[in-house]
Amino acid sequence: MRFTGLSAFPLTPLADDRIDEDAFTAGVRRLAAAGVDSITALGSTGSYAYLDREERARAARLAVENAGDVPVVVGVGALRTSHVLAHVEDAQRAGASGLLVAPLTYQALTDDDVYGLFDDVTRNSSVPVIVYDNPRTTHFTFTTELYARIAGLPGIASIKIPGVPTGPVEARAHVERIRAVLPEHVTIGVSGDAFAAEGLIAGCEAWYSVVGGTLPEVALRVTRAVRDGDPEAARAESERLAPLWGLFAEPGGSQRVIAAVAEHLGFARRSSLPRPILGLDDAQRSRVARVVDDLGLAEGL
């Protein structure tokens, strides 16, 4: 399949160190009902790296079962190739429509290591693969040349890039430079929610979205404005959301913030992230709640 539009990345809330299955499935159903284009279960926001094989297989099954007609992508990244391939097998068995693969690192990886990883994965999978470039979590930096090498592998369907330069001209030039080296069937998806409007306007075909995984209506307003040929409306909506992007950019990262949003709105219990991640403290939670209320993010839920 061709990955375009809004791909929503739900949290995988925990309760007492186990997946809170009711919260997770309710979240997936909300995303499907909102009409997102795909659901990426077990992305970074979905804590895939912290879950064991059984939990990941279970979450993949629950996501597919509760997503209705919406295609489900499953994150299968792991430090060791053989573990990635085990997750690939489980995700495919669960009915995944795509696989999201990040080159996790403990020891630093070379370009040849990462190419070899994607070669191994595409040789051993029957559903399309999304290349997950997220240097903040993986500490691996892709070059455009490596995008091109990997995109040449059969089975690669999309590349999730980590934001675009600020400014419409620079953003478009950046996306066009990547576009120029990719086969036409490989889509480019922007991530880093603050960059999404500009990324979509600059030619990214998809948005791999943190906020869309919990507040899909918010992300759909931006995505649909671009799709409907109204970039200024998309920019205006994204600018209106600046206080949320500001929280995402703080040192703890976007996952803690969106988890606090979900907990504030009753979508997850308190302390829904895997320890040792403690989540936001009370003062930070108050600021998050204020932004949610001021921006009316919970309207229509």
Added chain:
Amino acid sequence: MRFTGLSAFPLTPLADDRIDEDAFTAGVRRLAAAGVDSITALGSTGSYAYLDREERARAARLAVENAGDVPVVVGVGALRTSHVLAHVEDAQRAGASGLLVAPLTYQALTDDDVYGLFDDVTRNSSVPVIVYDNPRTTHFTFTTELYARIAGLPGIASIKIPGVPTGPVEARAHVERIRAVLPEHVTIGVSGDAFAAEGLIAGCEAWYSVVGGTLPEVALRVTRAVRDGDPEAARAESERLAPLWGLFAEPGGSQRVIAAVAEHLGFARRSSLPRPILGLDDAQRSRVARVVDDLGLAEGL
């Protein structure tokens, strides 16, 4: 126990994606026979982050069984606290004399998260804990203040620091600054083999050593020179080894180099690291072999 002297970090060689138990146990026996002060199984060099629970429990048992009277420390780090505690249980059951705990990250951790991790570990373990500060692999940066907070927890026995500043005066000032905030019973161990001689001379009580895990005699010469009050001999030996430190400092990191050394010397089969890590290419292996031969590193094996 008090962790001092040379702690040797053996590789955990793989063969066909399984632990090569013969190679691993032979390596542990060589370390014990050489007279290292402790053996740290499943350190970064020992690929702990890539191995599953069963493999890690098995390697811990094999290490203790083959180490004779030499105390064995076991690396128990993992991304999720509950997984760390499972490894703690396995390591203790295997007979570990100490636990090495690194704050692994996928999502960035705060100081409070990391303090909480060590609090959870020390509450749930009955053997001493070594704090593993390795920013190149964990991407977490400890402050001296955080060392002090964590070292105040009962059960913390040592802090493995990532090298010391170049220059004897700066190195001593650095170690003394850390020493000043730690309880007397908590030792400081230097890592980053190129810094070891200067670190030991500057007052570190231990060396957590990559090279010592495969070539213990080399590391013992440096360690014993300092212990025996001959810092100039230690410095001279470390300077003689500069070509090896140069290889360790290349972008692929020390693990690939020491694995290539082990493979060159017949201590492990080719491709002994977990995929996707491909190890050094043929040209790099030739350079490693030349350094091993030129420096006489295999003499006396």
